[in-house]
Structures are given as C-alpha cells and as structure tokens.
Amino acid sequence: MLITNARLADGRRCDVRVDGERIAAVEGGLDTHADERVLDADGDLLLPGMIDTHVHFREPGYPEKETWATGSRSAAAGGVTTVVDQPNTEPPTVTGNAFDSKAERAADSLVDFGLNAGVTADWKPDELFARPVFALGEVFLADSTGEMGIDADLFATAVREAADHDVPVTVHAEDATVFDGSAKERDDADAWSAYRTAEAEAIAVERACAVGREVGSGVHIAHTSTPEGVDAANEAGMTCEVTPHHLLLSRDDLDDLGTFGRMNPPLRSEERRAAVYDRVRDGTVDVIATDHAPHTRAEKDAGIWDAPSGVPGVETALALLLEEARQGRLDYERVRDLTATNPAAVFDLPRKGRVEAGRDADLVLVDPGSPREIRGEELRSKAGWTPFEGWNGVFPRWTMVRGEMVYERDEDGERFGEAGGENVRLSR
Structure with a gap:
C-alpha cells in the first residue's frame, strides 16, 4: 500500500509506504510499485x-x-x-x-x-x-x-x-x-x-x-x-x-x-x-x-x-x-x-506511536478542516451518551491497525474491518 500526499503533524508533506503490518518508508515522491494499492491523502493530516x-x-x-x-x-x-x-x-x-x-x-x-x-x-x-x-x-x-x-x-x-x-x-x-x-x-x-x-x-x-x-x-x-x-x-x-x-x-x-x-x-x-x-x-x-x-x-x-x-x-x-x-x-x-x-x-511499545519506517502501520487520516458535531446516539459505544454532546470534533476519514483498515468513512457511509487485534505484550 502507498499513501500519497499526506501531511504529518510537523508539517512535512510525504508519501508513506506500508509493507504488510509495518511502515516501510516515509519520504517524498515515492514511486508506485506494481500491484500496490494507492491511497491519496489529498493533503490531509496523517497521524500515528x-x-x-x-x-x-x-x-x-x-x-x-x-x-x-x-x-x-x-x-x-x-x-x-x-x-x-x-x-x-x-x-x-x-x-x-x-x-x-x-x-x-x-x-x-x-x-x-x-x-x-x-x-x-x-x-x-x-x-x-x-x-x-x-x-x-x-x-x-x-x-x-x-x-x-x-x-x-x-x-x-x-x-x-x-x-x-x-x-x-x-x-x-x-x-x-x-x-x-x-x-x-x-x-x-x-x-x-x-x-x-x-x-x-x-x-x-x-x-x-x-x-x-x-x-x-x-x-x-x-x-x-x-x-x-x-x-x-x-x-x-x-x-x-x-x-x-x-x-x-x-x-x-x-x-x-x-x-x-x-x-x-x-x-x-x-x-x-x-x-x-x-x-x-x-x-x-x-x-x-x-x-x-x-x-x-x-x-x-x-x-x-x-x-x-x-x-x-x-x-x-x-x-x-x-x-x-x-x-x-x-x-x-x-x-x-x-x-x-x-x-x-x-509503556515501552517500540513498534507503536510514530509515523516512521519500521513501526507498525497504525495510522489515522483526518481532514482538520471538516469538524463534525458530537452526538451521543451516533457513537458506537453501548453507552449511547457523551458529556460532550453538541461539541465539535475532528474525526478520522480512516483508521488502520498494522496495515489493515479497521474503519473508513466517505460519502457512501462508513465501514468497519474484522476483529484482528493483538495483545501488544505478545508482539513488542
């Protein structure tokens, strides 16, 4: 997978290559490999x-x-x-x-x-x-x-x-x-x-x-x-x-x-x-x-x-x-x-927490210019309420865990991935 045109928290513009569960490269102008899925971040913010x-x-x-x-x-x-x-x-x-x-x-x-x-x-x-x-x-x-x-x-x-x-x-x-x-x-x-x-x-x-x-x-x-x-x-x-x-x-x-x-x-x-x-x-x-x-x-x-x-x-x-x-x-x-x-x-999680080569591809893409109003009834927790009812929040376009999409939202709605979480103390 290649994520193009991403903006990191420090303001850098770059591409991010994901190979399996890990980030393989974080550079500008990466070439696309054959059979590689390309995701255009469109200048949005990419965070760990x-x-x-x-x-x-x-x-x-x-x-x-x-x-x-x-x-x-x-x-x-x-x-x-x-x-x-x-x-x-x-x-x-x-x-x-x-x-x-x-x-x-x-x-x-x-x-x-x-x-x-x-x-x-x-x-x-x-x-x-x-x-x-x-x-x-x-x-x-x-x-x-x-x-x-x-x-x-x-x-x-x-x-x-x-x-x-x-x-x-x-x-x-x-x-x-x-x-x-x-x-x-x-x-x-x-x-x-x-x-x-x-x-x-x-x-x-x-x-x-x-x-x-x-x-x-x-x-x-x-x-x-x-x-x-x-x-x-x-x-x-x-x-x-x-x-x-x-x-x-x-x-x-x-x-x-x-x-x-x-x-x-x-x-x-x-x-x-x-x-x-x-x-x-x-x-x-x-x-x-x-x-x-x-x-x-x-x-x-x-x-x-x-x-x-x-x-x-x-x-x-x-x-x-x-x-x-x-x-x-x-x-x-x-x-x-x-x-x-x-x-x-x-907490000693050397594979987590950064957008850099060798780390797990745990990535979140957000559009900072598109906040949404928080409504408890729309949240996925069984609680169905929030103390922040009516506040604005900037929510993800998509969320990735070790290279797998677990959440995506676009004009067609939202989609969740399959259960595949791992105990981090078994994989660090």
Whole structure:
C-alpha cells in the first residue's frame, strides 16, 4: 500500500509506504510499485493511531454496558488503534484464570490491546506475572467502580512485585482519609466534587511517588485532575495522564451535566482545569488517556450518591484534541505526542506511536478542516451518551491497525474491518 500526499503533524508533506503490518518508508515522491494499492491523502493530516492507555470495556461481567466488540468499534471510529483495559471487571483481573478469561473475550477487538492486572487482598501475583500483563493497575488507592481500593502496605508490596518483574504500575491516586464528609449532606450535582477533594489527589500522588522512589521503580499516575497532582508527579520524576473530561470540563459544567458529570476523580474548579490545560500545553503532562467508563443512561440518571462514576470517551478523545488544535489552542505535534508518541515511550511499545519506517502501520487520516458535531446516539459505544454532546470534533476519514483498515468513512457511509487485534505484550 502507498499513501500519497499526506501531511504529518510537523508539517512535512510525504508519501508513506506500508509493507504488510509495518511502515516501510516515509519520504517524498515515492514511486508506485506494481500491484500496490494507492491511497491519496489529498493533503490531509496523517497521524500515528492513538494509544489509549486507560479504558474500561466492562467485559467480562457487564456486557450490557460495553463489550470488546462495541468498545473497539468505538475506538476505531475515533482513531484509537491500541487500548489498555483496566482490571475492575467481574471477576476482577487479579488471578491467572481471570486474566485468561478476559484475553479470550479480547479476541473480539478490532484494535490492538493490553490487559492490566489488578491488586486486591486476594490477588495472585505469581499467576499474573506469568502472563502477558501490560501493567499493574489501575491500582486503586481509594474505592471506585468495582471497590478495589487497597491500603498503603499492600500498595508498596505490589509496586515491589511489579518492579521485580519489570512491569509498569499505574495508580488511581486519591486519599479517602481527606474526603470531605460534610458534602454528604448535599444532593446537588457539585456535591461529589466537594466530597472527593483536590487535596485528596495531591496527597495520594505524593505518597504513591514516594513508594516508587523507595522501591526504585517508576509509577504512572492515572487521570490526574489537579495542577497540584500533575506537579507532584513531575517533581518526583514520575509520569502522569490527563483525561479529556478533566482537560475540557469543570465544576462550572455540572449544572448542565448533573449526575452524568460524576466521575472519579471528580471535575475540579475552572481555575484548576485551566491550570491543568497549561500543563498539558507546556509538556508537563505526559499522556492523554480517556478512562472510558461506559455506564447506561438509566444508571447515570440517579441521585448524586447513587449514580456510578465515569463517562465514555474512547471515540471522542482524539477528535476533541484535534478540534483544540484546529482552534489554535494546541499544536498538532503536541496532540501526536500526548496520544501516541509519549504513551509508546512511557509503556515501552517500540513498534507503536510514530509515523516512521519500521513501526507498525497504525495510522489515522483526518481532514482538520471538516469538524463534525458530537452526538451521543451516533457513537458506537453501548453507552449511547457523551458529556460532550453538541461539541465539535475532528474525526478520522480512516483508521488502520498494522496495515489493515479497521474503519473508513466517505460519502457512501462508513465501514468497519474484522476483529484482528493483538495483545501488544505478545508482539513488542
């Protein structure tokens, strides 16, 4: 395959030759080979596919919310070519058998994937580390969906075990001891943000990083929602991620979102949101990941203390960031780095994350001049809703995983490829 007339994130115009699963050449003026399929990019933007290192595809246990088939279709339509699934399914991914069960279901994925192993009081590290685990985590330092919160001693043990097996650790950093219990007397949509305080995140990030330094191992802080948390990770020499919802939404949006805006960690003040955005822009934040957490409308349409936490986002993340770039608030190279190049580097995926010879042909073509309005009912996730209803996003013309088209959209409609995703820890 030869992709002609493409524009890369750094502005270069080039052709890209794909040979099998890999990129063979990235140059200007490549000659067409016999029997080679030619795709004219027509000057549009060619990016490495997004590596979403934080999704909850809910299978096994909750197929009414999401399956690997529906979640990966949503990913492909959003330009995501690799996803990393978290362990708080049912059963939780804390034993070898549970890991194997999830791996069987992941065979339905259109995109490549990683499977994280979880930590609970009865986890089986020897069984888990004998398997192709992507990372240990999301390790919960406070309860969230699945009630997998653990104490400080078990966290330290888990980090040491992971370091011994050269497995990364990702952390959900909130300290429940400094949650504000007085907020439980309220029933407005902002009560959840008042309850799970910004201080709770900053303290937990500092403690998680201290354990990492003591063990001599890096930790990656998941869905960092405050500038204090980002700074604590950065100052400790650790990495962190920010979600699109913490980047673009704040407590000011909760009057409109209601309980559909409940998440862990919660939305923060507009001032903190803006400060997090500054750190995304200047390079302090390493990764954008979605924490894609599909819940049904019926579940979310409840009281603030009863609704489950989380929002869907795997299909809209890259589109929203590209719209930010189109509006001049980010540049395309930063979007590329946050969504692909940096995740590949942080999590040791040498075949992913760049448009260059020798890398996997995980490619996304977008027309930055053609944004579309985001409508929840049109997204492929089973959730059928989005906190970004009515926002603009720049969505792919097509998405390719290791040289195979998994999504195409044109004037005749859209088409999806077949399931063929692979565990990236078996192929790196």
